[in-house]
Amino acid sequence: MLSDTTGSWTPVALSADLPKGTVVPARTPAGQIALWRSRSGRVAASADRCPHRGMRLSHGFVRGEALSCIYHGWSYTRTGTCLRIPAHPGLTPPETIRLETQRVEESDGVIWVGAGQPVAGPPRLEGLVPLRSLVADARTQLVEAAANGKAGPNGLVWHAHNGQTIRLLLVPQDAGQTLIHVLLDKDSSLAARIAASRASETLRRMAEALQAKGKAS
Missing domain, CATH: 2.102.10.10 (Rieske [2Fe-2S] iron-sulphur domain)
Known part of the structure; x- marks a missing residue:
């Protein structure tokens, strides 16, 4: 945001x-x-x-x-x-x-x-294309922790374990959930898009595991 x-x-x-x-x-x-x-x-x-x-x-x-x-x-x-x-x-x-x-x-x-009444318009994400959105049953801070980063005005730049650089836009939701928008470089191949989609699923599971661990402790 x-x-x-x-x-x-x-x-x-x-x-x-x-x-x-x-x-x-x-x-x-x-x-x-x-x-x-x-x-x-x-x-x-x-x-x-x-x-x-x-x-x-x-x-x-x-x-x-x-x-x-x-x-x-x-x-x-x-x-x-x-x-x-x-x-x-x-x-x-x-x-x-x-x-x-x-x-x-x-x-x-x-x-x-x-x-x-924002003075300026929303961020421009030039050179990037949206890949998908998904919802994590985890607070935004835990998604950031799982990605080992902090979201700024233009989102969070996530260096995934598979070597890809992926941009994440994080939006807090009700009940401790987070909406995650996943974006990639516009020139990404089909294979890269598939890999990024799978990596984002892994990130969601990691964040949800952190949330579950916090509830259990």
Whole structure:
């Protein structure tokens, strides 16, 4: 996570994991959000509760350029405006019905969500391509310990046991978990990608073993 005195950026997902017309839950320092991509390909991030009855919008669906609640079908635009209330088709929803939204940017195959008012944009990861994401049942500090490194603004540079240099973006989750985004040099071969994927699985197991050891002691 990149932070400054005015706000922060969190790498919530990889672009490839959010196809057009889908919505998924994601976690930021401010809490859970609904992350969605419209049919035209634009990404949005909003509060994960419908103002109507509090249903999670990440359980909803995308229709065109709007996100709809699965409960009563209330629909919202990328800017949080309520677009439609199916039970009252002739009603123009009042402006007071709005979703809280967060700034979102997509670059280098990563989707970043801003908290607060970051002065600068998210880090650029030029020369790197996302490989995969995985969740470790271990705190972020233990993932860093397993990788023998410390995450900075541009992630953690991990020198894996197989000799590869791999970039990791670490995002703390609920219940002591960590979301790990794995990135490689863009010129990496298929064999290198497979090896890095396997190495990241090993890293996850190492971090989880450290967490289990801490709970047992």
